[in-house]
Structure formats: structure tokens, C-alpha cells
Amino acid sequence: MDEETNPARVVVIGAGQAGSQFCFALRRHGFGGEIVLLGEEPHAPYQRPPLSKAFLKGEMDQRRLLLKPAQAYADSGVEFRPGAVATGIDRAARQVVLASGERLAYDRLAIATGSRPRALPAPGGTLGGVLALRGIDDTLRLRDRLDACRALIVVGGGYIGLEVAATARAKGIPVTVLERAERVLARVTSPRMSAWFEALHRRHGVDVICDAEIAELSGTGGQVTGAVLADGRVIPGDTVLVGIGVDANDGLASEAGLACDGGILVDADARTQDPLIYALGDCTRHPVGPYAGQHRVESVHNALDQAERAARHLLGLDPPAYDPPWFWSDQYDAKLQAAGLFNGHDAQLSHGDPESGRFALLYFARERLVAVDAVSDPASFMAARQLLKQDAAATLAECRAHSLKELLALRKNGEPVP
Amino acid sequence: MTRLLFVDHQGHETPLEVEAGLTLMEVARLGGFDSIAAECGGGCACATCQVYLEPALFAALAPMSEMEECMLELAAHRRATSRLACQLTTGHALEGARIELPESQY
């Protein structure tokens, strides 16, 4: 192989789910050059989903979060540098600048810096007891805090906030969820599914307040004591978890002159405009399969998928087959599994009875299936993932007549059912 | 000490020691055996931690949850003795077990 397909040194900024996967994908596909993996955190790469689930509950110890055993990096010839913060990218010199002042040369660069929780734009957001949740250390802080918590306020009814609410209820802590929009999960699912999750939380004793504009967080002695809403209501709470979404860590890229728009803009192979630089994971916005537009997809699957695509592209290999985006969330006994992108749908169907706690909502655009949200209905979810891969999208008529599982079986070779 | 043998699709064998409190998936992952994708990290949400057990062991284990059964039902390369490795807690029943991997987890 020549320099074109076999660069001498690949540098990866960000040792998270995407960055780590990318390094091992390069090795799996036979890359023999140097790999340097820079990670701001002191920890070896780990999975984040349990941070608001089993790990927060205290059901799993920290080592079980690791994506690979610590020695796997050295064993695979990946120079993993914990605590190494990149502060700049010098594209002209092909160097990454580190906080230590060191300049590290690259032949190819991957930016996998993830995203960071938005800060609450209200007075009192920096009081003691006001927490965000992104990393291991955040969960450890929240877990400690919950042990003595008498009332928890969750600001933001997104997945992370609702998972934390469910965990706190399991510990018997009174919980109020304050959501600024008219419904929870407004950004990520349909009004019907939002209503179902809101009712689920109410049944478990959570006070869910939508259209809640926070005027300020109040405190005494530097510690939070509650939230004051714009309409004057006062919600008491000694711990506040802020989960109002994340922003892409695209600062390094934009300072280096790479196009960003709420995320580093990359193509389907995770390439930026600079042919030597890839970007992957939560920090990117990119086209997704058959869906129009550019999307920021904050999920494990997306991080892994982009890592595989970038690695293959870097090595001159064919891209993998399209695999629709998917996500999951665990709250109480309910397991949500979502496949596809629901934005832009113009029709929906439900399969199963929402009252039973096991059902799926199917979303269609121009009568074609574009996404499925399945609640404790793994069969519909698994079938949906395969149907969404097929070139001839499943139709509204087919889905009216059949369950997704039946439809998958009936659609031989992905051909529509006559 | 309980020992297990993981066998990838090419037939490469990796002996690993079981640790109390880990699932079979975690024994593989933390032991550096990386033919198990385990995308959801043990959430029973992805089915990319499928393994094949020996029939006797399969029969001796507690039956699958409905969730696991449904995930496996539509998983690629499913066999009669398939299980999701993240749903199996390791213990004495697995002593000396031979755990085979499908040709792909996708």
C-alpha cells in the first residue's frame, strides 16, 4: 500500500465510544501504522448509557463500564493517552496542539470529541447540588447526592432526565420533572409517545410539569433549595439534575476552519472538507441513509457506525451496508427501542395496545415507513431495523395489514407484499 | 476458578476465567476477546452479543426471559442453543463451557 491508503500515523482526538471503536476498527481491517488516542478524561474509554441506568442505581461497578480492558490498547498498538487535551489543530502543519504545549504530527486525524451538556441559562445554575450528567465522575457525584436527597428536581424531560427520574423513584425519592416544552421527549419522539411516557412517570409518582419556565434556582449557603418558575410557583429540591440537551464539541474543528453547523459537517463516510480529517460521533452532523438533510444523532449505534465507516474509508475499503440508526432507553420496567428517524413523518400507526405497556408506534412519510418506537416490544423493534434497511420501504398499507414481524417474513428478498 | 473457552467463528479458542458478578458478555469483553460486539453494553437491546452454547449447558440454564427470546428470534444466525451473553450471569454451571460465536453479530 502507498501513503494514500497507508498513512504512517493516525491521531484520534477524544477517547469515547466513537474514538475507541475507530482505533480498533483500523486494526481489525489491517492498519499497521501508528495510532495515538488522546483522551481528556482520566478513564479508559467507557460506555455512557449505564451512567443514567444501572451504574447510577449502584448495580454495577465502575470496571464494568469499560469498553476494553485497560491493556487492550497497548496490546493492539494503540498509544492511549489519558488526560491529554487537544487545544488546537494546525492543518497547514498537520499537527495537533496539546494543552501541554506538545505538537503531535498526524497523517490522518479523527475528531471524536463528543458533546457536552448545556448549562441552565438561569440564575442559580452554579449552586451546589446542581448537577449535569455526562461522565463517570458526574454519576458518582449524583449517586452520592441521591443517597441523602429528600427531593430531586430534574430540569429537562429528555431521555437522560427521565432515566434519572426513574432511578430516583426506585430509591423512593420524591421527583419533579420541569420541562420547558409542552411535552416531555419533545425533540425525540411524537406527542403520543411523549404522553405515554409522561403517564408512566406520573404512575410512578413523578410530578411532571410541562411549559415550565425556570426563573431561577434558589439556594442558601451556596446550596440549591429549589426552583422558582416564571409563574411564581416554587418547587423545593435539594438536588437538581440539569438534562436540557447537549451541544457538539465542534470548537476545535471550527477554529481550524472546518465547516460546522451545530456539529462538524461530515459526509456519509465521516469525512470533513479536509481530506486528511475525519469526524465521528456526537460531535458531527451528517446525512443518514435515505433521510433528507443533515442530522446530529446522539447514540451509541451512530458512534460505532461512523467509526466503522471512517476506518474503512481511510483504508480504501468499501463502506458497510446501510444500518438504520437506533437507540434505547430504560425507564422503570419499560424498554424503549427506537429505529429510524421520525422527523418529518406525516402519518402514524400504532401496533399493540399502549395500555398493555407493550406496543409500537410506526411513523410514515409519504406512506413509507421511516421510523418505529417500540415499547417493551422487541419483536417489532428487531423487525423494524431489518425492514428499514430494505430498499423498497414498507408501506402504510402493508403495515396496516400486518405486524412488522409478519411483514418481514412475508417480504421475501425485501419485495413489497402484493 | 471457573474457566470458559470462547471460540470465534474461525475456530480460534480463547480460554478466559470467570469472575463473580460479571455477565458472560463482560467476561469476554473485559478479557479482551472482542468477537462479541455487544453494542448496547448489556442492555438486552441489540442482540449483538449472541453466542451458541452446548446443548447440555443450554438445557441446564434457567430459561430465557421473554425479552431475550424475542430479541433472539429475529437475530441473524440464530440457532437452537443461541443465548444473549449479556443476559447470562456466570457461575459454576459454566465451568469448562465451550462458547461459540456466530459468523457475525449482525
Ligand SMILES: Cc1cc2nc3c(=O)[nH]c(=O)nc-3n(C[C@H](O)[C@H](O)[C@H](O)COP(=O)(O)OP(=O)(O)OC[C@H]3O[C@@H](n4cnc5c(N)ncnc54)[C@H](O)[C@@H]3O)c2cc1C
Ligand atoms: C447519561 C447518558 C446516557 C446515555 N444513554 C444512551 C442510551 O441508552 N443509548 C444510546 O444509544 N446512547 C446513549 N447515550 C449517548 C451515547 O453515550 C453517546 O452518543 C456516545 O457516547 C457518543 O460517543 P462519542 O465518542 O461521540 O462521544 P463520547 O463518548 O462523549 O466521547 C468523547 C470523548 O472525547 C473527549 N474529548 C472532548 N474534547 C477533547 C479534547 N479537546 N481533547 C481530548 N479529548 C477530548 C471527551 O472527554 C470524551 O471522553 C447516553 C449518554 C449519556 C451521557
Ligand code: FES
Ligand atoms: S449486549 Fe446488547 S443485547 Fe447483549
